[in-house]
Amino acid sequence: MIDFRNEAELRALWRDDEVSFTPLALDDVKRRAARLSNVVRRRNRREYIGAALVLAVFGIYAVILPGFLLKAGSLLTMAAAVIVGRQLAHRSSRPDPDAEAQDVRGYYRARLVREEHLLANVGRWYLAPFLPGLLLFLAGLAEARGLENPLAFALVLAFQILVFGGIWLLNRRAAARIRAHIERIDRAASFKGDIP
Amino acid sequence: MDEAEQDRAFAEAIDRFGPALARMARGYEADPDLRRDLEQDVQVALWQSFAHFDGRCALSTWVWRVAHNRATSHMLAHRRRNAPGWASLEDIEIADAAPSPFDAAESGQAMTLILSIVERLDPPDRQILLLYLEGVTGAEIAAVTGVSPDVAAARIHRFKTMLTRRFAAAGEAP
Numbered sequence: 370m371i372d373f374r375n376e377a378e379l380r381a382l383w384r385d386d387e388v389s390f391t392p393l394a395l396d397d398v399k400r401r402a403a404r405l406s407n408v409v410r411r412r413n414r415r416e417y418i419g420a421a422l423v424l425a426v427f428g429i430y431a432v433i434l435p436g437f438l439l440k441a442g443s444l445l446t447m448a449a450a451v452i453v454g455r456q457l458a459h460r461s462s463r464p465d466p467d468a469e470a471q472d473v474r475g476y477y478r479a480r481l482v483r484e485e486h487l488l489a490n491v492g493r494w495y496l497a498p499f500l501p502g503l504l505l506f507l508a509g510l511a512e513a514r515g516l517e518n519p520l521a522f523a524l525v526l527a528f529q530i531l532v533f534g535g536i537w538l539l540n541r542r543a544a545a546r547i548r549a550h551i552e553r554i555d556r557a558a559s560f561k562g563d564i565p
Numbered sequence: 566m567d568e569a570e571q572d573r574a575f576a577e578a579i580d581r582f583g584p585a586l587a588r589m590a591r592g593y594e595a596d597p598d599l600r601r602d603l604e605q606d607v608q609v610a611l612w613q614s615f616a617h618f619d620g621r622c623a624l625s626t627w628v629w630r631v632a633h634n635r636a637t638s639h640m641l642a643h644r645r646r647n648a649p650g651w652a653s654l655e656d657i658e659i660a661d662a663a664p665s666p667f668d669a670a671e672s673g674q675a676m677t678l679i680l681s682i683v684e685r686l687d688p689p690d691r692q693i694l695l696l697y698l699e700g701v702t703g704a705e706i707a708a709v710t711g712v713s714p715d716v717a718a719a720r721i722h723r724f725k726t727m728l729t730r731r732f733a734a735a736g737e738a739p
Contacts, residue, residue: 373728383588383698386676390587392579393605395572398612405609469634470614470627472711476634477688480641554689558712
């Protein structure tokens with residue numbers, strides 16, 4: 370029978386349980402560490418390729434589409450893709466050996482805070498840069514077609530609002546959940562209710 | 566620290582803490598394959614971290630911080646699979662009978678009960694308990710986790726009370 374109040378017995382139980390540890394060879398550790406920085410590089414490359422695609426498509430639009438509004442909208446969308454690509458590369462989290470040596474509560478809290486800011490401010494760093502280009506582009510479309518089909522235009526507009534609004538709302542809700550979690554761990558850090 | 570010193574510090578850390586790191590990984594990941602990945606990630610994180618180790622804290626404090634922080638990143642990366650049950654210790658009912666009944670407190674069942682509580686906890690509480698179970702002193706638990714020794718002691722006391730009462734409750738169950 371285990372006596373859980375007996376510290377030595379409880380710890381012996383934990384330490385005696387059969388768990389095998391397989392140490393990696395040092396060369397393997399170094400190879401994996403190099404691969405990890407390649408993963409970050411590959412992820413950045415994917416983000417840059419995505420931004421390059423947007424740049425290519427809207428670059429072609431800027432050249433071939435008629436009218437000032439469509440051209441300006443395309444150029445602004447290209448600028449937005451560059452801004453958002455840079456923000457993504459800058460803000461996304463990656464393993465940081467320096468940060469990992471800080472106390473674990475501080476590390477965890479800092480990770481949550483960074484994630485909360487990323488989600489809570491998605492309107493500012495992700496959606497807002499695309500808005501001017503999108504609005505000009507839509508206005509250009511309306512002008513080019515002379516609003517011959519107002520219903521179709523309204524549907525296109527509504528769809529854009531829905532997508533932007535949806536992204537904003539979902540991210541704000543996720544940020545609120547993380548805020549509640551941060552409050553909980555802050556409360557827990559000062560909770561002394563059961564001191565023996 | 567140059568690379569030769571980094572390699573030496575890493576070898577010493579693995580030598581001293583290898584099995585303890587495996588036990589820590591068990592407290593973070595139930596899936597054996599993912600747990601092996603986590604153990605390997607922790608080793609990589611430790612080797613990388615020793616490039617910056619300047620002796621500002623004890624080797625053990627450094628190892629525990631890096632290991633638990635990498636394990637926390639693992640938890641966050643897999644949170645869609647794991648997160649629904651996370652809670653802090655004071656939010657878990659002491660007499661909660663979940664997840665399984667026991668007739669007697671045999672060691673295998675006791676370990677299952679310990680892990681069933683640990684795997685429901687938020688990272689900060691989980692870290693305190695895993696360090697405690699590993700035999701780390703109260704002062705070092707405070708240094709590793711960043712909470713005061715009083716808070717750590719309160720957590721540990723609650724954990725032990727929870728274990729004792731759950732076993733008692735399970736033993737009384739028909």
